[in-house]
Each structure stands twice: as C-alpha cells, then as structure tokens.
Amino acid sequence: MSDYEDRIGRTIRLELSDPDLLEFEAKVLQATPEGIVLDRSAFYPGGGGQPPDEGTLTFEDKTTSIIGVQKENDLRLIPALGDPLPQVNMTVTARINAPRRLALMRTHSALHLLSGVIFRDFGALVTGGNMEPLSARADFNLTEIPTGFKETLEETCSREILEDHQILTSRQPREIALSIPNIIRTATNLLPPELEIIRIVDIVGLDTQADGGTHVTSTSKIGQMTITKIENKGKGFRRVRFTLS
Template sequence: MSTGTHHHGRTARLELDDQSLRDWDAIVLDAGPERIILDRSAFYPGGGGQPPDRGVLLWQGVQTRIAGVRKSDELELIPVEGDPVPPAGTGVRCAVEDDRRSALMRTHSGLHLLCGVVFRDYGCLVTGGNMEPLSARMDFDLREVPPGFKQAVEDACNQEVEADRRIQVKSLPRAEAFEIPDIIRTATNLVPPEVEDVRIVDIVGLDTQADGGTHVASTKQIGRISVAKVENKGRGFRRLRIKISD
C-alpha cells in the first residue's frame, strides 16, 4: 500500500518524508527494459543540482540494478541495460546505494550552508550550482572579490559546521512560503508556478530556502568544508568550488 505525503504520478515519494530511508518494500506497477514504476520509492530522481540515486531491486532471487531515476508523468527507475526486469505486480525489496546518497546529502547541505554564509556576509545571490558526492560548485553574483574572500568564506562555513545547527525540512502552502523573507536565494525563482506546496529546507538561524533535495539533520553531519578555488566566470559572476571531508 502506498504511503507518504508526496507523490509523483502513481508513486509515493518516501525520501521526501524520511531522508534516512535506504531500503523498503514496493510493488511494481509497470515495467519494461527502459523503465520501472513502483507504488512506493525512496530513490531521489535528481533536481536542484543533486544527481539521481542508484541502487537495486531484489525479487524472486533476482537482482535488478538501478542506474538512475527520471521524472516524466511518472517516476521512472532506469534499470541497467541487460538486467532482468520484474513484471508488473511483482513485490520487490528496494535499496538505495547508501554511500553515494549519504555523501550527496552532506554535499547538498554543504551548498546550502555556503549559500547562507555568502548571502549573510556578502549579500550575494546564487546564479548556478552543481554537485557530485563530496565535491560541488556554486556560482554567485559577486562583482568584486574582497581581499581574503576565499579563506574568510571557508572559515565562516566551518564555524557553522561546528555550531551544529539543526536542518529542518517542512512543506508550506505556496502563499505562506513566499511570505518568508529571502526564501528564494537564486537570482531566478526556480519554483514552478503550478507547485502549490513548497518544500522548505531550514538551516536554523542561518539559511531558509525552497528546495526539493535530500539533506542531513544538522550542520555537524556535513563534515569539514574546504573552498578549493574561486573562479571568475565573467560579468561579475564568481564560481566557488568546495570539497567535503570527514
């Protein structure tokens, strides 16, 4: 039976309610060589710069590897080419690749922390970003780079890591969400107009943003943040590359 407060097509999205969930049972609703649709899924389909999850389905002594996830009208799991695919109606045991997801959660939360620090200390909006496990980039609208900027940002980020701030996730009606000051930290509002309930990620006391990704529960769980490089991308845009370590 499908449970969860978030759905995409026929699939209940369990990862948005429980970001620690790594394995669960599901029923196959539809399947073919290029896509599998489940009634319940904790595979994150990607978005906000965070790549989609990988993992496996186990059924009747058989393993189907999941190479990725995509959103169309349905939430589609992408099986590894050549792997057997469970037919519709099959009960499956599902598992997300834990090391990858956990690293991406730390990285995504690290980018929100970076965004909060740069907005607080320099008033800069985000113009783009992307991530891989434990490494990422974020672009800012920063016309001039102050002296000592790279080290100052790194030090401030790690102070916020050590502060062990709680990271809370909740959903609010669109009108209520947009009453929160500076809820959109990007130069362009990326929340589609048809979205009625906006998911909010709040690093308590530092950064509150509309966001659909997965996150750790506190800044201490991110680990150490290193600013590897500050690049000039032209027209006043600066790219900060970060690394996350234990």
C-alpha cells in the same frame, strides 16, 4: 503540513520525509527496459543540481541494478541494460546506494550552508551550481570580493558546520512560503508556477530557502569542508568550488 503526501504520478515519494530510508519494499506497477514504476519509492529522482539516486531491486533470487531515475508522468527507475525485470504486482526489495546518497545529502546541505553564509555576509544570490558526491560548485552574483576571501569563507563555513545547526524541513502553501523574506536564494525564481505546496529547508539560525532535495539533519554531519577554488566568471559573477572530506 504533516499529512501532505509527495507523489510523482502513481508513485508515493518517501525520500523527502525520510531521507535516511535506504531500504524499502514496494509493489511493481509497470516494468519495461525503459523504466520500472513502483507504488512507493525512496529513490531521489534528481533535480535542483542534485543527481538521482542509484541502487538495486531484489525479487525472487534476482537483482536488478538501478542506474538512474527519470520523472515524467511517473517516477521511472532505470534498470541496467540486460538486467532481469520484475513482473507487475510483484513485491520487490529496493536498496539505495547508501554511501552515494549520504555523500550527496552532505554535499547538498553544504551548498545551502555556503549560500547562506554568502547571502548573510555579502548579500549575494546563487546564479547556478552543480554537485557530485562530496564536491560541488556554486555561482554567485558577487561583483567584488575582499582580499583573503577564499580563506575567510572556508573559516566561516567551518565554524557554522561546527555550530551544529539543526536542518529541518517543512511544507507550506505557495502563498505563505513566498511571503517568507528571502525564501528564494537564486537570482531567478526557478519554482514551477504550478507548484502549490513549497518544501522549505531551514538551517536553523543561518539559512531558510525553498528546496526539493535530500539533506542531513544537522550541519555537523556535513563534515570538513575545503574551499578549493574561487573563479572570476566575468560580469560580476564568482564561482566557488569546494570538496568534503
């Protein structure tokens, strides 16, 4: 569905079709201390465990820091307290905090790779998770784990990273997407019932699942992954923590 247009309210979303887009121009539709609404935006608003982007808006000779993003009826960029606000209909130059975005893309892709490995090798689903730039945790419904699980898991993930699997995205109507075997990798289906078009992230040859975040384009771009801790959360749940170098 190459002609599909991602939107939140009045704002066209750019980051899902082009996650490497880190600078763009846009027209201001609304500007208050509570939020700035643009006609187009590459700021990821957060969701699925991935934090929202940060960055700046530049207009005339002024710069406003964007410290968060919220999605309600519109996608609102949250300005730093006291920073100047652009005028409605003004064109601004927006810049995403590039090191932070890239770190989150790598981390999100690493989470998918991890869940793909654990699902393939142990049949376990994700029950929770969270990420920060270059570190994350994921919970799985793993009742038992073998001796040496931590070391084996790290070796397997490292091998899959080096395999340089392509990471592709596509969109499908809900009925078609949900007919794909194991497309939902969480123990509970978290897809909003009103969502008619499903975005799919495919680590080719390893993992395919519904997802709405930003990712790198191949597993080799994830970098070195270290499994730092395996925690027993009780009742057949294990928490896996990892970092990226």
